[in-house]
Amino acid sequence: MTYFYWSTLLLCASACLPTTAQTLPAHGLAATYYNGENFEEAVVERIDAQLDFEWHSRPPATGISKEHFSVCWTGFLEAPATGLYILHLTVDDGVRVWIGNRLLLESWRNQYVTDGQVRVRLEAGKVYALRVEYYQNALESRLVLGWERPDVSMEDFFSGRPIFEPIPTRYLWTALPVPPSEVREAGTPVPPAALAARPLPVAKPAALGSGGPGWIVPKAPARAVVPPDTLPVRLDGLAQLTKGQRLTLPNLYFTQSTADLLPSSRPTLNALARRLREQPAMRLEIAGHTDNVGEAALNLRLSRQRARVVRQYLVQQGIDSVRLAARGYGGTRPVADNRDPQQRPRNRRVEVVRQ
Incomplete structure (x- = not known):
């Protein structure tokens, strides 16, 4: 009877404890792994901390074959500084990258390990919708999405420290890191579950651009999700x-x-x-x-x-x-x-x- 009394009392007390009004979303990107090169069979959903993968000839996740698979990552990218970023991609085989719901890089074809890059202007404190699609045909499989930030100092440049790095986890979000009421403009990524139902776009012919041979680099700027500066902070x-x-x-x-x-x-x-x-x-x-x-x-x-x-x-x-x-x-x-x-x-x- 005593045990029952105290257990009940503790449960009631815990129910009365205040909860936090808002929890920040997880860092990283929401990932859906599919069997099939065209997102045919969704098997695994998880959060990946960053896009820095070298699977060699191994399956990327439990239940996924080591060849002929595809992945979609969705989330948001936070810019830590204002200026021109150089986005770097290393891929084997195909990849497409959207920022702000606009296709920024595309190399959707079978290929050996290939590097590409594109410049994009981002503004500090703004959050951009991000979607990356990838497929693997056969043999080796690799995907790295990195950047070179505009605020790299000359000290860093001459120190020998690497300037290019995979985009760190702390700048990637699985969902908007601000409440919906604080967003003036939203570019929401396509949910991974919707990919299986939509037709894939036809791969465009290879073109020359800042991304190099085989990379299509559209010129349209990215759209930003901008947290407004209207909260009641007066100082x-x-x-x-x-x-x-x-x-x-x-x-x-x-x-x-x-x-x-x-x-x-x-x-x-x-x-x-x-x-x-x-x-x-x-x-x-x-x-x-x-x-x-x-x-x-x-x-x-x-x-x-x-x-x-x-x-x-x-x-x-x-x-x-x-x-x-x-x-x-x-x-x-x-x-x-x-x-x-x-x-x-x-x-x-x-x-x-x-x-």
């Missing part, structure tokens, strides 16, 4: 700051232990950019801070990286870089007691300091 206290005073930026979120901004941070940063445009004489230090958990050196580096990412975002919004300085202080300037787990998160913050 009213910024205008009243005097020299040396600071303001903690609210609702600024990063992936844990990284400097990767989450999409939910954009309204705050867009509001900050708006304020800076309204006050062209204002100069700010962007100061990153952490708590004291972990190694001090790593915390210092992380705080610097986060401050630089915020600065970079503002520069991409048109703010003169001369007006912005980015510095990291690690855990050396706490505003709350690090010994109290309830207070410690306040120390993980990014501030702006009037210069």
